[in-house]
Amino acid sequence: xxETTTAPERPVTVEADExxxxxxxxxxxxKEDKRLVQGEGVFVDDVKRHAxxxxxxxxSPYAHAAITSIDVSKAMELEGVYGTLIGxxxxxxxxxFFQIAPPPGGHxxxxxxxxxxxxxxxxxxxxxxxxTRELARDAADLVEVxxxxxxxxxxxxxxADPGMPVLHDEVGSNVIWNxxxxxxxxxxALAEADKVVKIDRLHFHRFSSTPLETSGALVxxxxxxxxxxxxxxxxxxxxAVIMMAPALxxxxxxxxxxxxxxxxxxxxxxxxxxxxxxxxxxxxxxRRPVNWTEWRTDQHTANSHGNxxxxxDVEVPVKADGTMLGFRARMIDDCGAYTRYEPLxxxxxxxxxxxxxRWRNVRVDFTQVCTNKSPCGPNRGYSRMQxxxxxxxxxxxxxxxxxxDPVEIRKRNYIRADEMPYETPNGCIYDSGDYARCLDEAxxxxxxxxxxxxxxxxxxxxxxxxxxxxSTLDSGTNNFGQSTLVNPExxxxxxxxxxxxxxxxxxxxxxxxxxxPQGQGHETTAAQVVADMLGVTPDDVNVRAGHDSYxxxxxxxxxxxxSQFAVTGLGAVKGATEMLVDQIKRIGAAVLGADSTDDxxxxxxxxxxxxxPEAALPFMACGAIVNANNAVLPMEARDITLNCRYVYxxxxxxxxxxxxxxxxxxxxxxxxxxxxxxxxxxxxEYEIIDYGAVDDCGVRINPQIVEGQVHGATAQALGAxxxxxxxxxxxxxxxxxxxxxxxxxxxxxxxxxKTGYIESPSPFTPLGAKGMGEGGGAGLSAVCSALQDALKxxxxxxxxxxxxxxxxxxxxxxxxEQSRANVRVENM
Amino acid sequence: MAxxxxxxxxxxxxxxxxxxxxxxxxxxxVHFLRDDLDLTGTHVGCDTxxxxxxxxxxxxxAVKSCMILAIQADGASIETVEGLASxxxxxxxxxxxxxxxxxxxxxxxxxxxxSAKNLLDHNPEPTETEIRRAIQGNICRCTGYVNIVEAIxxxxxxxxxx
Numbered sequence: 001x002x003e004t005t006t007a008p009e010r011p012v013t014v015e016a017d018e019x020x021x022x023x024x025x026x027x028x029x030x031k032e033d034k035r036l037v038q039g040e041g042v043f044v045d046d047v048k049r050h051a052x053x054x055x056x057x058x059x060s061p062y063a064h065a066a067i068t069s070i071d072v073s074k075a076m077e078l079e080g081v082y083g084t085l086i087g088x089x090x091x092x093x094x095x096x097f098f099q100i101a102p103p104p105g106g107h108x109x110x111x112x113x114x115x116x117x118x119x120x121x122x123x124x125x126x127x128x129x130x131x132t133r134e135l136a137r138d139a140a141d142l143v144e145v146x147x148x149x150x151x152x153x154x155x156x157x158x159x160a161d162p163g164m165p166v167l168h169d170e171v172g173s174n175v176i177w178n179x180x181x182x183x184x185x186x187x188x189a190l191a192e193a194d195k196v197v198k199i200d201r202l203h204f205h206r207f208s209s210t211p212l213e214t215s216g217a218l219v220x221x222x223x224x225x226x227x228x229x230x231x232x233x234x235x236x237x238x239x240a241v242i243m244m245a246p247a248l249x250x251x252x253x254x255x256x257x258x259x260x261x262x263x264x265x266x267x268x269x270x271x272x273x274x275x276x277x278x279x280x281x282x283x284x285x286x287r288r289p290v291n292w293t294e295w296r297t298d299q300h301t302a303n304s305h306g307n308x309x310x311x312x313d314v315e316v317p318v319k320a321d322g323t324m325l326g327f328r329a330r331m332i333d334d335c336g337a338y339t340r341y342e343p344l345x346x347x348x349x350x351x352x353x354x355x356x357x358r359w360r361n362v363r364v365d366f367t368q369v370c371t372n373k374s375p376c377g378p379n380r381g382y383s384r385m386q387x388x389x390x391x392x393x394x395x396x397x398x399x400x401x402x403x404x405d406p407v408e409i410r411k412r413n414y415i416r417a418d419e420m421p422y423e424t425p426n427g428c429i430y431d432s433g434d435y436a437r438c439l440d441e442a443x444x445x446x447x448x449x450x451x452x453x454x455x456x457x458x459x460x461x462x463x464x465x466x467x468x469x470x471s472t473l474d475s476g477t478n479n480f481g482q483s484t485l486v487n488p489e490x491x492x493x494x495x496x497x498x499x500x501x502x503x504x505x506x507x508x509x510x511x512x513x514x515x516x517p518q519g520q521g522h523e524t525t526a527a528q529v530v531a532d533m534l535g536v537t538p539d540d541v542n543v544r545a546g547h548d549s550y551x552x553x554x555x556x557x558x559x560x561x562x563s564q565f566a567v568t569g570l571g572a573v574k575g576a577t578e579m580l581v582d583q584i585k586r587i588g589a590a591v592l593g594a595d596s597t598d599d600x601x602x603x604x605x606x607x608x609x610x611x612x613p614e615a616a617l618p619f620m621a622c623g624a625i626v627n628a629n630n631a632v633l634p635m636e637a638r639d640i641t642l643n644c645r646y647v648y649x650x651x652x653x654x655x656x657x658x659x660x661x662x663x664x665x666x667x668x669x670x671x672x673x674x675x676x677x678x679x680x681x682x683x684x685e686y687e688i689i690d691y692g693a694v695d696d697c698g699v700r701i702n703p704q705i706v707e708g709q710v711h712g713a714t715a716q717a718l719g720a721x722x723x724x725x726x727x728x729x730x731x732x733x734x735x736x737x738x739x740x741x742x743x744x745x746x747x748x749x750x751x752x753x754k755t756g757y758i759e760s761p762s763p764f765t766p767l768g769a770k771g772m773g774e775g776g777g778a779g780l781s782a783v784c785s786a787l788q789d790a791l792k793x794x795x796x797x798x799x800x801x802x803x804x805x806x807x808x809x810x811x812x813x814x815x816x817e818q819s820r821a822n823v824r825v826e827n828m
Numbered sequence: 829m830a831x832x833x834x835x836x837x838x839x840x841x842x843x844x845x846x847x848x849x850x851x852x853x854x855x856x857x858v859h860f861l862r863d864d865l866d867l868t869g870t871h872v873g874c875d876t877x878x879x880x881x882x883x884x885x886x887x888x889x890a891v892k893s894c895m896i897l898a899i900q901a902d903g904a905s906i907e908t909v910e911g912l913a914s915x916x917x918x919x920x921x922x923x924x925x926x927x928x929x930x931x932x933x934x935x936x937x938x939x940x941x942x943s944a945k946n947l948l949d950h951n952p953e954p955t956e957t958e959i960r961r962a963i964q965g966n967i968c969r970c971t972g973y974v975n976i977v978e979a980i981x982x983x984x985x986x987x988x989x990x
Binding site: 027029030032033034036037038039040041042043045046048132133134209210211212213214261262263264266293295296297518519520521704705707708709711712714715716738739740744745746747748750753 | 852854855859862863866867868869870871872873874875876877878879881908909910912913918922925926927929931932933934935936937938941959960961963964965966967968969970971972973974975976977
């Protein structure tokens with residue numbers, strides 16, 4: 001195979017106003033692959049310019065310190081060093097980045113380089129530009145910065161205590177945001193309950209998806225027009241320009257974002273606007289293109305971590321039959337040293353407030369604090385993953401303490417398929433799904449029917465045996481109106497994405513999209529949709545690779561993030577193609593002498609008369625007439641351009657700020673995972689011996705791509721559940737700053753993965769598809785759940801942390817009472 | 829005492845093409861390939877030798893090209909991802925990676941392919957464990973390795989088209 005060559009399963013014929021499936025739903029090989037398997041992709045560090053400089057950042061060795069002096073003279077003496085940029089210049093030439101938080105959290109002043117003070121190890125202090133990568137690094141080592149160390153804040157649970165050092169003086173404390181969420185009637189639920197399960201503390205750890213390609217950019221400044229071209233791997237240019245243009249004091253059209261291939265993102269490449277501003281200033285100052293490619297150690301130390309969160313004083317009212325009535329909790333979230341996408345995480349969890357369950361009474365006190373650690377940002381499953389892990393832990397702990405069957409308690413409490421669309425206690429509308437059926441499928445994958453036999457077999461070999469379940473939702477197509485629930489003054493809401501589809505002069509079908517794919521196969525799935533609608537094959541559809549904000553397929557929320565392409569991106573593609581179909585038919589009808597567009601259809605690259613398919617006009621002729629021979633057209637057809645732009649806007653409403661109520665995302669894909677472990681009781685070492693992942697993302701445009709995302713998301717979750725953790729010492733030094741110390745799964749670490757699916761089409765989206773790809777959180781829950789089950793036979797420890805490397809399992813085996821003291825059951 | 833040498837002229841054979849270049853003694857082979865020869869298919873994903881994105885084959889041995897200096901490759905014969913396809917025909921591994929959806933972002937893919945080629949060059953009929961061991965030094969963050977292992981197995985068996 002060399003191109004996309006899948007033969008259509010059905011004829012590629014398109015009747016009037018009707019899309020006939022031909023390629024949608026088929027695992028068409030990816031259009032992207034041909035270049036990528038030959039090393040012919042264009043990633044950001046592959047792009048070179050004449051006389052470009054390489055940039056290296058001199059970074060803070062302290063977690064918290066005042067900068068007393070900066071001396072770059074020795075660096076500048078080195079031959080081949082072009083120049084430097086320091087915080088004072090940044091503070092003079094830019095405004096601090098716009099803050100999402102309301103005051104006082106919104107008083108954080110965040111610049112492209114540290115100004116006067118550093119707040120985490122690895123924070124960029126000075127940028128140095130030189131002729132080679134090596135020289136830039138040498139020169140950065142010669143930068144002399146004097147620091148006055150300050151006491152760092154590293155314990156998020158104590159960050160808000162009186163007397164703690166304050167990171168941002170303007171804020172006045174380390175609390176960035178606090179809010180109350182109160183849905184249903186929690187007091188009435190307590191009164192109705194037969195038992196209340198109380199859990200003192202659960203902890204979700206700090207990690208990130210660590211894309212294999214680090215962040216980077218090549219930035220050029222056009223002096224004549226005052227315009228920057230930013231070739232980068234930023235995955236959300238819509239957000240980046242909103243942050244950067246005001247900081248740089250220019251209009252957004254002065255910032256041209258370009259990317260082709262991006263080596264993974266997972267949310268971690270959303271907040272690179274900070275470094276990009278430093279590069280813009282350097283390119284302008286030095287009058288030359290500047291290249292920055294982040295080092296892996298810098299990516300781990302100072303890029304974008306996933307949020308750490310604790311769940312305190314949890315109370316869960318339960319009926320005697322296992323019906324769960326709600327939960328109350330105090331949640332503290334750590335966003336690290338700066339608020340770059342935060343405090344949006346303080347509301348994004350609420351997209352899935354009840355998780356997969358029917359409980360209606362929820363009371364949450366949510367606080368976000370800052371600490372002297374790497375800033376946090378979106379990370380695959382952003383903020384919902386933490387919350388869904390919490391709800392799954394609660395379900396399992398309740399089952400464990402009340403001796404209820406984990407499968408039965410889930411089925412009793414899951415939202416039912418016949419209740420869809422389901423309105424959650426906070427007004428989100430779960431569009432479709434069948435969680436119980438997904439669970440049955442997942443259990444089948446791990447041969448649950450014979451699980452007790454396998455348990456006995458493992459125990460006979462001296463192993464502890466556990467089976468666990470993870471139930472999560474991947475909420476996609478954000479309603480940015482949720483930002484107003486953290487800051488009522490914000491003027492953001494809804495969502496959008498753009499596509500253009502045109503028929504060019506020689507009949508080429510050319511598609512551009514506003515997205516920035518990082519491996520999701522957008523070129524392929526977009527071509528599948530266009531092919532079906534135009535009656536051609538994906539081979540006939542040229543989808544431009546990558547993103548360019550100058551293509552006119554860019555809107556305020558353009559990018560690839562938050563599980564939405566199948567809805568917003570393909571919704572835009574479908575809308576633009578519908579316009580093109582109509583225009584082609586008008587040309588065809590006119591040329592072929594048909595009375596109306598109803599009398600023609602599209603097939604195999606021709607417009608044909610229905611009553612005489614021999615009368616056919618090739619697309620090439622349509623393209624030629626409109627683009628290069630349009631004087632032949634009657635005046636009433638002169639509005640036809642064959643160049644159609646469509647902005648997909650989902651049907652979102654403004655949420656109710658007072659009640660923190662409303663639908664926060666358009667779709668809710670389902671993931672139900674089942675995990676089987678064997679634990680060595682002597683060492684705490686354990687092995688995942690069986691694993692099943694069932695996914696429901698509605699209509700699957702390309703099943704192979706969907707399954708690939710399920711594999712990858714699950715692998716990331718298993719890595720996070722078993723090993724991956726950003727550990728800091730008490731001075732705020734990151735102890736796992738690269739792949740040497742931060743162990744991500746390798747090929748031998750991965751258990752056999754079995755996948756299954758069901759399709760519950762979304763009633764709310766253009767193609768019945770839902771965004772997906774972030775649903776790996778189920779793996780974190782499933783592993784914790786399986787360990788909990790395995791430990792039951794040896795003291796019944798409570799799995800309280802989301803990361804359980806063997807040493808933690810060993811600790812729970814040695815001292816189960818320690819974690820058990822966390823949990824109580826009270827009879828009402 | 830003589831000044832230490834800070835640069836040297838080296839000659840290498842890359843994918844059958846001969847190159848002679850003066851290189852800084854400190855330059856890593858991967859940067860020589862990417863920056864001096866513009867063979868940007870070989871990628872850099874870490875700074876500790878863990879990720880394998882830069883894997884190439886040097887004189888018949890898979891090597892992480894960020895872990896040796898360019899001058900150490902003087903006189904060597906090097907294979908990179910750019911040399912896998914011939915006469916416009918993709919290598920069976922490349923075909924299998926595509927048909928089995930063994931790549932998403934494609935950043936690890938060149939290194940993964942070179943490790944896989946090195947495996948099949950020495951062991952044409954590997955077991956699944958041998959395949960996993962052969963790519964143990966290559967990190968992929970997108971696929972969970974499921975389809976990569978399947979693709980290498982398919983290529984070994986000549987079942988590349990899916």
